[in-house]
Amino acid sequence: MKFDVLTLFPELFNIVMRESIIGRAQENGIIKVNAINIRDYSKDKHKKVDDYPFGGGTGMVMTCQPVIDAYNDITKDMTVKPKVIYMSPQGRVLNQKIAKELSTEEHLILLCGHYEGIDERIIEEIVDEEISIGDYVLTGGELPAMVLIDCVSRLVQGVLASENSYSEESHFNGLLEYPQYTRPADYNGKKVPDILLSGHHANIEKWRTQQSIERTKQKRPDMYEVYERTHKKNL
Ligand code: 4FV
Helix, strand or coil, X not given: CEEEEEECCHHHHHHHCCCHHHHHHHHCCCCEEXXXXXXXXXXXXXXXXXXCCCCCCCCCEECHHHHHHHXXXXXXXXXXXXXXXXXXXXXXXXXXHHHHHHCCCCEEEEEECECCCECHHHHHHHCCXXXXXXXXXXXXXXXXXXXXXXXXXXXXXXXXXXXHHHHXXXXXXXXXXXXXXXXXXXXXXXXXXXXXXXCCHHHHHHHHHHHHHHHHHHHCHXXXXXXXXXXXXXX
8 A cells, every 4th residue: 555645744754654563564565655745846936835824814824836736746647546635623533444444545645734724725626535633733734644644554454463453453343442461460469360361262252352341331432332332233
């Protein structure tokens, strides 16, 4: 899966996306993250990429020309234009279901805004979808783009050791994950639940499912309500 990222801070991606699981997936050629510097396309003599908002107001707005030209350049040889996602607080909020959906795409272009945002005509011209990572305002779309690349890449075949690695994770089946423990079995008198030391896998499975249901009920009653509804329906 390929991600072309249009950003004013490409170096951020060259650092973060080279680490750990995503870094390994890039080394193995399963994932490709290509960060393009929008400023390289500015025709302004001072390489400006922003300007004052028409109608007044605080802050600056990213101008059309550098973004559109960057997009046209990276897609000039592509017959099929990849889906363009603008990371914005106005988008639908990213969740595991959307991540699963996006993980079926071969190629995505992520547009990172900065300052107060981008000229609306860029959205009309090249953006297929807006996605938010949450109802708060950040200084730029770079962190949201990295969040999206991370959660989507984990769902691409071969990125994680085994499918199990994500099929038991929180949100995969609409429940929060069960508590995890590792050695030592006794840490300063705090013991690991005996069931986990029993080796009885069926009982461990049952206990884990019960724990997932319990903690979803406590910590995320909104998720539990959906789980109960869907679960009852399937009974
Ligand atoms: C954001 C979010 C976000 C808005 C103005 C960047 C900032 C600035 N993006 N989920 N929340 N973006 O706050 O995706 O351009």
